[in-house]
Amino acid sequence: xxxxxxxxxxxxxAEGNPLTVKCTYSVSGNPYLFWYVQYPNRGLQFLLKYITxxxxxxxxxxxxAEFNKxxxxxxxxxxxALVSDSxxxxxxxxxxxxxxxxxxxxxxxxxxxxxx
Amino acid sequence: xxxxxxxxxFQVLKTGQSMTLQCAQDMNHxxxxxxxxxxxxxxxLIYYSASEGTTDKGEVPNGYNVxxxxxxxxxxxxxxxxxxQTSVYFCASSHRxxxxxxxxxxxxxxx
Numbered sequence: 001x002x003x004x005x006x007x008x009x010x011x012x013x014a015e016g017n018p019l020t021v022k023c024t025y026s027v028s029g030n031p032y033l034f035w036y037v038q039y040p041n042r043g044l045q046f047l048l049k050y051i052t053x054x055x056x057x058x059x060x061x062x063x064x065a066e067f068n069k070x071x072x073x074x075x076x077x078x079x080x081a082l083v084s085d086s087x088x089x090x091x092x093x094x095x096x097x098x099x100x101x102x103x104x105x106x107x108x109x110x111x112x113x114x115x116x
Numbered sequence: 117x118x119x120x121x122x123x124x125x126f127q128v129l130k131t132g133q134s135m136t137l138q139c140a141q142d143m144n145h146x147x148x149x150x151x152x153x154x155x156x157x158x159x160x161l162i163y164y165s166a167s168e169g170t171t172d173k174g175e176v177p178n179g180y181n182v183x184x185x186x187x188x189x190x191x192x193x194x195x196x197x198x199x200x201q202t203s204v205y206f207c208a209s210s211h212r213x214x215x216x217x218x219x220x221x222x223x224x225x226x227x
Contacts, residue, residue, distance in 0.1 A: 043220045044206065044218040103164070106159040106160075107158045108156065108158045109158055
């Protein structure tokens with residue numbers, strides 16, 4: 001079984017500063033970890049995922065995430081935030097389903113606000 | 117390659133009316149999903165289809181029906197709409213249950 005948590009409802013950061021959106025997990029076995037972003041009035045967009053391999057995963061729009069086994073974390077990061085990065089970010093929980101493969105459960109997400 | 121498309125983008129219904137939300141994907145994906153998103157909440161799975169010809173209930177299936185018309189298309193039907201079904205509806209697809217790709221959503225208001 002796998003569960004994830006996003007401990008922050010909202011993150012505020014100034015434009016140009018580095019940003020981090022946190023996700024922690026607990027799993028028995030190998031984790032499958034994802035990040036999605038939802039821009040205002042839009043559908044969810046896939047950013048990146050970790051299944052196996054390099055702990056640093058690079059994704060879309062300059063985002064990356066580091067899989068840290070010792071801290072059981074998969075935080076989303078970007079070196080320099082843009083106002084346009086303001087959005088809702090989801091680290092969904094994955095469950096295996098015999099019929100449909102990976103089933104994702106999306107919590108409330110973390111709202112990122114980047115201020116000019 | 118349009119990805120996942122949904123129609124309509126917006127819809128207003130009166131209580132008791134019926135409608136069908138359409139979803140199509142051109143990525144040759146096996147699995148398709150319907151979610152709803154309410155204000156301040158995450159997405160909740162309504163129904164999913166692991167493959168053509170199969171459908172299964174998700175977390176909140178009451179008041180909805182689905183049809184997997186073919187590999188490309190997965191529709192969601194509200195037989196008798198209720199105000200509690202006011203929400204934004206998202207369709208998604210994936211290849212054999214891997215990464216899910218989402219459509220732009222349908223914003224539904226039931227008066």
